[in-house]
């Protein structure tokens with residue numbers, strides 16, 4: 197594994213999503229694995245760390261999450277813009293070789309038989325907390341974070357360093373129709389008079 201990838205304390209895992217990045221959601225069930233983009237992902241609880249993500253019924257990834265009970269939310273970067281757009285535009289239901297066609301580089305974290313996307317800035321490995329009503333009525337999936345990791349070139353000691361890292365590490369924030377912002381300037385409310 198890339199030596200820059202470091203474990204993140206679970207109590208700090210919420211910080212990996214607090215700035216509202218568009219994420220990649222990955223899941224695996226038996227021999228099937230997949231990745232999709234998601235803008236509607238959010239931190240939900242500090243301890244135990246929980247997250248929420250909206251997975252539409254039209255997505256293959258949702259099926260794999262429902263069947264396996266696990267998923268990964270990962271924070272992609274500006275250098276992965278094309279991958280994010282493609283993984284969010286093609287469904288594996290239509291293209292069974294979606295991952296190959298999108299040139300999706302995958303690896304695994306030790307102890308988790310789940311497809312993680314290489315090159316991201318952070319990864320939250322989540323165990324689904326089954327809530328059939330929310331899932332069916334609102335497409336809302338809740339997960340408990342069981343492990344979290346980040347690349348220390350952009351997140352270390354519980355803090356993001358977007359303001360120091362090269363621009364290619366910036367997070368992506370989808371607006372609509374393939375238009376995104378990258379994360380902007382750091383400002384500090386503690387320095388206000």
Ligand SMILES: Cc1cc2nc3c(=O)[nH]c(=O)nc-3n(C[C@H](O)[C@H](O)[C@H](O)COP(=O)(O)O)c2cc1C
Pocket residue numbers: 218230231232233234235236237250251252253254255256257258280281283284285286287288289294370
């Ligand atoms: C930037 C972006 C954000 C997206 N956000 C979501 C989301 O939050 N929830 C969702 O269900 N689909 C979202 N989508 C659409 C899915 O990623 C898309 O339907 C994808 O093709 C599903 O892939 P799958 O069927 O192979 O799982 C988004 C797409 C893009 C490009």
